[in-house]
Amino acid sequence: MGARLKGKNAVVTGAGRGIGRAIALGLAEEGANIVACDLGGSMDGSGTDTSPANLTAQDCRALGVEAIPHYGDVSNFQMAEDIISTCASTFGSIDILCNIAGILRPRMIFNMSEEEFDQVVAVHLKGTWNLCRHACVRMKDQGSGRIINCTSEAYAGTVGHTNYGAAKGGIVSLTYALAREMGRYGVTCNAFAPRARTRLSVGDDQDSGLQKRIQAGLISEERLRGMEETRKEGADPEYFAPFIAYLASDAAADINGCVFVTSRATIGLWNHPQITRKFTRDWEIDAKWDIDELQRLVPQELLLDYENPAPPQK
Numbered sequence: 001m002g003a004r005l006k007g008k009n010a011v012v013t014g015a016g017r018g019i020g021r022a023i024a025l026g027l028a029e030e031g032a033n034i035v036a037c038d039l040g041g042s043m044d045g046s047g048t049d050t051s052p053a054n055l056t057a058q059d060c061r062a063l064g065v066e067a068i069p070h071y072g073d074v075s076n077f078q079m080a081e082d083i084i085s086t087c088a089s090t091f092g093s094i095d096i097l098c099n100i101a102g103i104l105r106p107r108m109i110f111n112m113s114e115e116e117f118d119q120v121v122a123v124h125l126k127g128t129w130n131l132c133r134h135a136c137v138r139m140k141d142q143g144s145g146r147i148i149n150c151t152s153e154a155y156a157g158t159v160g161h162t163n164y165g166a167a168k169g170g171i172v173s174l175t176y177a178l179a180r181e182m183g184r185y186g187v188t189c190n191a192f193a194p195r196a197r198t199r200l201s202v203g204d205d206q207d208s209g210l211q212k213r214i215q216a217g218l219i220s221e222e223r224l225r226g227m228e229e230t231r232k233e234g235a236d237p238e239y240f241a242p243f244i245a246y247l248a249s250d251a252a253a254d255i256n257g258c259v260f261v262t263s264r265a266t267i268g269l270w271n272h273p274q275i276t277r278k279f280t281r282d283w284e285i286d287a288k289w290d291i292d293e294l295q296r297l298v299p300q301e302l303l304l305d306y307e308n309p310a311p312p313q314k
């Protein structure tokens with residue numbers, strides 16, 4: 001039991017299971033008081049159950065901190081306000097926010113319903129923004145705060161999950177923007193893409209989807225390595241929870257706007273997107289780009305080592 005987060009008060013969403021639970025316990029091990037927020041639904045977001053949040057809160061209390069459950073749905077703006085204000089009114093402040101709640105509704109885009117898109121974006125992206133929005137009001141006033149958002153390597157391109165990939169990409173962009181908006185008020189915002197064996201990452205559906213993607217050559221080597229790490233026996237999120245506790249601590253005051261990858265055996269840093277090649281012309285040229293010239297320049301100047309990640313299949 002450490003004391004790096006003693007006196008700090010944290011909201012962890014998705015705290016009833018998997019990665020959120022490991023993080024709630026990891027923060028509690030360092031002395032933080034916890035609001036363990038979890039709707040308790042199934043993997044696709046249907047249903048509710050109070051017992052996961054209750055159990056996490058109980059297990060945090062057993063570590064010697066104060067902890068309460070909250071069963072709110074993060075995708076609901078008013079409910080998100082209640083989650084944040086419950087932390088502030090119960091413990092006195094909201095110092096740490098970990099947005100971990102998530103669901104899956106995988107399907108190829110040509111089969112995906114509007115509802116499946118909306119629900120996944122609502123829980124991941126809107127839910128993360130909702131909690132950030134309400135926490136930032138209080139964090140700005142107190143001049144300090146730590147926000148840690150959960151993205152996924154799927155943000156860099158996935159198959160059968162356009163809803164999920166888009167939502168997780170949105171969380172990365174939200175993190176970059178929030179870091180820049182809130183840094184001046186002493187608030188940091190970072191994100192991490194976990195590799196952990198949970199009900200969301202390992203199961204029959206995920207296995208068959210993964211096999212199809214490997215066979216179609218749609219998975220990069222690094223992504224495949226990540227997926228192998230995720231699926232290994234013992235790939236428990238408890239192993240990297242101390243990294244999240246570190247990001248939440250005073251020692252990480254100057255870590256802001258970073259996106260990490262975390263697993264039992266790897267802690268990595270994603271690069272920030274940047275323009276890697278360009279061609280330019282004289283600003284005074286008052287004519288549209290010439291399409292023949294573009295057809296020559298783009299492969300020659302921009303896309304030298306480029307390969308289409310998904311060429312048509314013969």
Ligand SMILES: NC(=O)c1ccc[n+]([C@@H]2O[C@H](COP(=O)([O-])OP(=O)(O)OC[C@H]3O[C@@H](n4cnc5c(N)ncnc54)[C@H](O)[C@@H]3O)[C@@H](O)[C@H]2O)c1
Pocket residue numbers: 013014015016017018019020037038039040041042043045052072073074075100101102103123127150151152153193194195196197198199200201230
């Ligand atoms: N497991 C992995 O390897 C992996 C990889 C990349 C990203 N992630 C992300 O990690 C996060 C946690 O996933 P997990 O693998 O621990 O899955 P999990 O299903 O074990 O846990 C997710 C928890 O979120 C809760 N939840 C879902 N919708 C909610 C809502 N609207 N409001 C409040 N709580 C809600 C669920 O009840 C559940 O307890 C997710 O955001 C997921 O996308 C996981």
